[in-house]
Amino acid sequence: MKLFKPFNLDSFLGEAYILGASKVTATDSDYIHIIETNDGITWAPNPQPYSCVVASPKKESKLKGLKSFIAYQLTPSLNNIQVSRRYKHFDWLHERLVEKFCIIPIPPLPDKQISGRYEEQFIERRRLQLQSFVSRVSNHPILSRSDVWLHFLTCTDAKRWKSGKRKAEKDEVIGAAIFSVVQVPEKALDPLQLDSQTEAFGRFVQSFDTAVRTMQSNFAEQVKRQQGPYKRDYQRIGQSFRTLSTAMELLETAPLTRALAHTADTYDQIALLCEDQPRLDFEPMGDLLHDYRGLLASFPDIITVHKGALQKRRELERSATEGKTESNVVIRAQQRTDVVSYTLLAEMSYFHQERVRDYNAAAKIFLQEQIAYYQKIVDHLQSTLSQYKDV
């Protein structure tokens, strides 16, 4: 899992930004807007929302077949022009996003996997995981509009691709510098209220993270159980009926021996259902949990950044009452810490909205697939039962 790059609070944020010493040159597209609505403080929505489909992973090769790799085809609804991207391109992009948006948890990429990279099922699952990453970035009001992301999503020309990469790697509006381009409402925030709000959020993040880990390990265990012991158990029930049918067939092929053989086949089919089923219920939920582990792993650092800003502000306020700091310095520092707080509040609000949507949808899909699974077992058994005649 891609973890959040630690953000050096003291040397950079504390000194440079809060004290107003950091200077960056920003273009219009760099600016980030935070607004207050009936739902509270949120990111300004993307005026041109779009989606992107990740499709048909293809095995490609270069250097005359010496190197082979999987390329995924991305088609954004922005322009409907397909681009081909490899895992290493995603990896490069992810690094840029983490570097640039220290205040936003970047959705994690799927785990790297070396062995069995070209197996069909693995490739399809990775496609789904990349689709999830791409959808999360495309849906995010800020990430979806960033230059580096749009470059990744739309560039089809090899030359422009290279120059765009170089430009992104030289981007100065990264790390704490991002705060310089954040536009927030005029209203000053209440530091006491903020303290209790962010503290509650910190506690929530911690127990949510524990819950996600618990569920992730339980669900991964369940996948193994179904593909191993459960499958074998169903096969063993099938084997019982088959042995019985074979023994009875020594005497005659009667309706009973045929029905018993049919029952054996049915349990073998159920064993295969059971083995395949996790692909439809436990694994998709596992992918969501993987995303959330990545997202949640970023928050402690973000909360620390925010705490550090508030602490610096308090130091300056104390220093001002002692006459050691000028009041206009304090006022500017207060405005700047409010920017930090506004970004945290906006991202908290976005995170909650996504969390409810994601878990609601995931639980529904999980239950629907579980229902379909048990229903299939019922149907198989029903049709087997009808093989037994009245004797």
Added chain:
Amino acid sequence: MKLFKPFNLDSFLGEAYILGASKVTATDSDYIHIIETNDGITWAPNPQPYSCVVASPKKESKLKGLKSFIAYQLTPSLNNIQVSRRYKHFDWLHERLVEKFCIIPIPPLPDKQISGRYEEQFIERRRLQLQSFVSRVSNHPILSRSDVWLHFLTCTDAKRWKSGKRKAEKDEVIGAAIFSVVQVPEKALDPLQLDSQTEAFGRFVQSFDTAVRTMQSNFAEQVKRQQGPYKRDYQRIGQSFRTLSTAMELLETAPLTRALAHTADTYDQIALLCEDQPRLDFEPMGDLLHDYRGLLASFPDIITVHKGALQKRRELERSATEGKTESNVVIRAQQRTDVVSYTLLAEMSYFHQERVRDYNAAAKIFLQEQIAYYQKIVDHLQSTLSQYKDV
């Protein structure tokens, strides 16, 4: 399990019966009739068929409460008069039946169990097992008419009970002597055809026995799996949802947190269903298998008795061609081995008829209960799914 008492072939059957030296005094009720119908050679059916219900096991005590035991209430449709019998009475009866009917596999009693003898579930399961024993004896054309069985089934008077027991224990028409009271059709049997028929039956008994053992151990294992690991797995899925709900409840009690808690409850309920389910499907099938292991265990001895009789007959036939044995001795021996063969054929035919009926019914019940189980899971999950609102 009660095993069949070995039958001493050489000293008793070989000498006494086949040579016509054994003399028994039999009453009318002792006689056993074998007939030939369109279905082949069978026991003459019981002209007064009846059934018997084993009900309401009661904990009783004697010696001022020093000794306590479970008494089962038997009500035969013969007279609708209830009798009370303990396991030790069944055990005594079983010994008598095994002793008397060396040619008929006596249905086994449930296994003795020392610990937990008074647990409700154990008592109920034992009642079902005894019901099965009683039904098998009551249905059997020969066993159902025997004096000792009818005494067990109908005697309500303590004094008559004791004298009846003494009489049964002194019964002379036991072991190979039973052949003296078997009335068979006139038609002589073809020894060559018998050989191939009984050999095929022997092979069938062997592989049926293996199938029953395989199924019995597989099903017993499945019971343990469902009451242990499966149950815990469902609980673990429940726990995953509960932890998630609890974490989210730190922020708000929203429809999602309630739906997640409901999902947790549902998987806990499924865990309990899973634990209880074997009582309805795997255990009843296990009881049938227990019965058949007992029945099948008797056949090898019965087949050996039959083989021994045919061998003795061949010896006499050879000896007659050499002029060492008189032809009327051979003719009588041939008639007597035919009696042995007729009993085997009658019981083989009865056994097959019961086998098809039993396994057909048991497989149907098993499948019906499996369907009901998976259907209950579907219903639980359906009602949980309806707790999730559109976000």
